[in-house]
Amino acid sequence: MPPIETRPHPSKHRALHATQPFKPSQIIHTFHPLILHPSLSQLASVCTHCLRPGSPRACSRCHAAYYCNTSCQQAAWTAVHSKECKALQQRKLGSRTGADLPTPVRALLQTLLNKEIEDGIAALDGHTEERRKTKSWPDLEMMAMAAWAFAGRQGESNIRLAVELLCKIQTNAFHRWDVDLGQVGVFLEPTLAMANHSCVPNAVVQFVGRKAILRAERPIQAGDEIEISYTGAFRTIPPSPPGQTGPVNTHADYTMPLSARKEALEQYSFECTCARCKGDLNVYQVRTAYLYPSTYSVADVSGGDEHPAVTDKTTQDVAARYTAEPARLPDSLPARYAALKAQYRLSRRLADARLWAVSPVPQLLAETAIYFAERDDFPCALAVTALAATSCDPFRYAAPFHPVRLKNLFMMAKLLANTAEGTGNTAARGGLDQKLQDTLSNIDQVSLCQMLLIMVIKMCPGELADWELSVAAREMLADIGKLPGREKELSLINAWAADGDAEASRLFFEYAVVRQVGVLAGIGMEVVGILEADSVSKG
Numbered sequence: 001m002p003p004i005e006t007r008p009h010p011s012k013h014r015a016l017h018a019t020q021p022f023k024p025s026q027i028i029h030t031f032h033p034l035i036l037h038p039s040l041s042q043l044a045s046v047c048t049h050c051l052r053p054g055s056p057r058a059c060s061r062c063h064a065a066y067y068c069n070t071s072c073q074q075a076a077w078t079a080v081h082s083k084e085c086k087a088l089q090q091r092k093l094g095s096r097t098g099a100d101l102p103t104p105v106r107a108l109l110q111t112l113l114n115k116e117i118e119d120g121i122a123a124l125d126g127h128t129e130e131r132r133k134t135k136s137w138p139d140l141e142m143m144a145m146a147a148w149a150f151a152g153r154q155g156e157s158n159i160r161l162a163v164e165l166l167c168k169i170q171t172n173a174f175h176r177w178d179v180d181l182g183q184v185g186v187f188l189e190p191t192l193a194m195a196n197h198s199c200v201p202n203a204v205v206q207f208v209g210r211k212a213i214l215r216a217e218r219p220i221q222a223g224d225e226i227e228i229s230y231t232g233a234f235r236t237i238p239p240s241p242p243g244q245t246g247p248v249n250t251h252a253d254y255t256m257p258l259s260a261r262k263e264a265l266e267q268y269s270f271e272c273t274c275a276r277c278k279g280d281l282n283v284y285q286v287r288t289a290y291l292y293p294s295t296y297s298v299a300d301v302s303g304g305d306e307h308p309a310v311t312d313k314t315t316q317d318v319a320a321r322y323t324a325e326p327a328r329l330p331d332s333l334p335a336r337y338a339a340l341k342a343q344y345r346l347s348r349r350l351a352d353a354r355l356w357a358v359s360p361v362p363q364l365l366a367e368t369a370i371y372f373a374e375r376d377d378f379p380c381a382l383a384v385t386a387l388a389a390t391s392c393d394p395f396r397y398a399a400p401f402h403p404v405r406l407k408n409l410f411m412m413a414k415l416l417a418n419t420a421e422g423t424g425n426t427a428a429r430g431g432l433d434q435k436l437q438d439t440l441s442n443i444d445q446v447s448l449c450q451m452l453l454i455m456v457i458k459m460c461p462g463e464l465a466d467w468e469l470s471v472a473a474r475e476m477l478a479d480i481g482k483l484p485g486r487e488k489e490l491s492l493i494n495a496w497a498a499d500g501d502a503e504a505s506r507l508f509f510e511y512a513v514v515r516q517v518g519v520l521a522g523i524g525m526e527v528v529g530i531l532e533a534d535s536v537s538k539g
């Protein structure tokens with residue numbers, strides 16, 4: 001019996017249900033796409049077939065598809081490109097060539113040229129009539145006409161069919177979001193498309209290469225509806241008109257305030273009635289209700305229900321309503337530092353209330369860590385990443401295996417590899433740098449790095465093992481394993497890795513990981529404090 005099935009639903013039309021129980025972190029199912037296409041902005045930087053980044057080579061005929069090797073090129077040729085290539089070479093629409101068609105047009109073109117895709121999406125909902133009343137309708141019509149013309153189809157009256165297909169694609173395709181690259185393309189698979197939305201989802205979708213992997217985020221019983229967040233990373237292709245490229249709303253995530261979530265969901269023609277929307281719960285209140293213990297969490301958030309955003313009305317309201325999105329930062333390091341300082345000043349109210357998990361603070365912490373890493377100031381980058389890993393991530397993403405959480409664990413491991421070797425700059429900032437150096441010299445940085453890597457690998461089982469982050473973690477771990485003179489540490493680490501739930505393992509993990517990351521996070525708060533202060537001239 002398949003692990004999932006589609007059932008009719010009284011108010012949502014159809015829904016995806018589990019046919020067996022799933023524990024948090026368990027992989028429910030792996031899906032292979034009917035449509036997978038890179039975003040226009042990424043066309044030349046990822047392989048059109050497997051969507052892995054690199055320096056792919058353009059198809060010599062149409063110059064509108066790029067491949068990392070001949071096997072990807074051949075697979076794409078058989079699946080979709082042989083028909084598409086001809087259409088993309090032969091046609092031109094005004095100044096548009098095949099290479100600069102917007103992503104929705106490319107997805108629709110593949111559908112119009114491929115009966116299997118057209119039949120595969122025929123039964124999906126598109127909400128065409130509702131979409132007709134929205135301001136994006138003229139863009140949809142224009143994109144449908146472009147795909148119709150490129151497909152070489154005749155007869156204006158039949159464009160209605162193209163518009164309907166495009167509406168189905170818009171309603172059911174995912175942004176193929178990647179924790180490293182952001183939005184790299186679109187992905188559509190009809191069974192996965194049956195998963196409905198909740199702002200407190202019990203499952204999460206992660207993309208690895210061509211696959212979409214559906215994973216339980218909370219315990220799921222046989223018969224339960226499987227729900228995902230459509231705002232986790234926006235689900236549909238942005239309704240960008242021809243000529244406009246690139247993703248919109250890249251900061252959108254399911255921890256957005258109610259008003260922003262409502263706006264993001266408007267295009268799906270339903271009103272979300274989940275517990276989070278009904279109670280207008282903020283990110284801390286949600287996590288208090290849905291936290292579950294994990295053997296592999298670097299942060300102890302068991303006291304989360306005492307957080308002021310849960311207990312104090314004013315702080316609750318600030319956390320629920322804050323809507324600021326971080327502004328785009330300049331590339332030059334001095335200008336970026338000045339921009340970061342300005343943004344921290346604007347969100348000081350959040351930091352003062354210890355609302356680290358409320359946007360835009362998490363995004364600012366991520367940018368701050370990158371800023372310090374680019375300056376080769378690895379200790380500061382490490383401290384700020386530890387702050388994000390303990391004070392933002394566990395509240396924003398309940399599951400310890402969430403890709404964003406794993407990315408931060410891996411980033412800490414990479415930074416520790418540098419601080420342990422003593423490489424990098426630390427600009428003098430009085431007592432803080434000394435404190436960082438003293439703290440780092442008291443930590444067994446190699447063991448901490450090794451344990452973080454083991455956590456990443458353990459949380460990427462099965463189909464996730466070929467995720468680039470997991471592969472890189474295994475490579476780093478193999479190098480650390482070669483370091484001499486670590487027999488005592490290795491025996492403790494191996495015992496913990498073999499049975500993380502044993503009493504001795506838990507105590508060891510608590511001391512060697514949770515406590516050390518906590519100390520670094522404390523210093524991360526001081527680093528941010530310096531950024532907030534006006535008097536600092538570093539840059």
Ligand SMILES: C[S@@+](CC[C@H](N)C(=O)[O-])C[C@H]1O[C@@H](n2cnc3c(N)ncnc32)[C@H](O)[C@@H]1O
Nearest residue numbers: 012013014125171172193194195196197268270
């Ligand atoms: C990707 S489809 C999901 C499958 C859909 N229920 C079906 O039967 O085809 C998205 C559509 O499902 C419906 N939907 C998704 N989540 C919902 C929810 N929480 N409440 C009501 N309708 C929902 C909306 O009509 C939305 O446009």
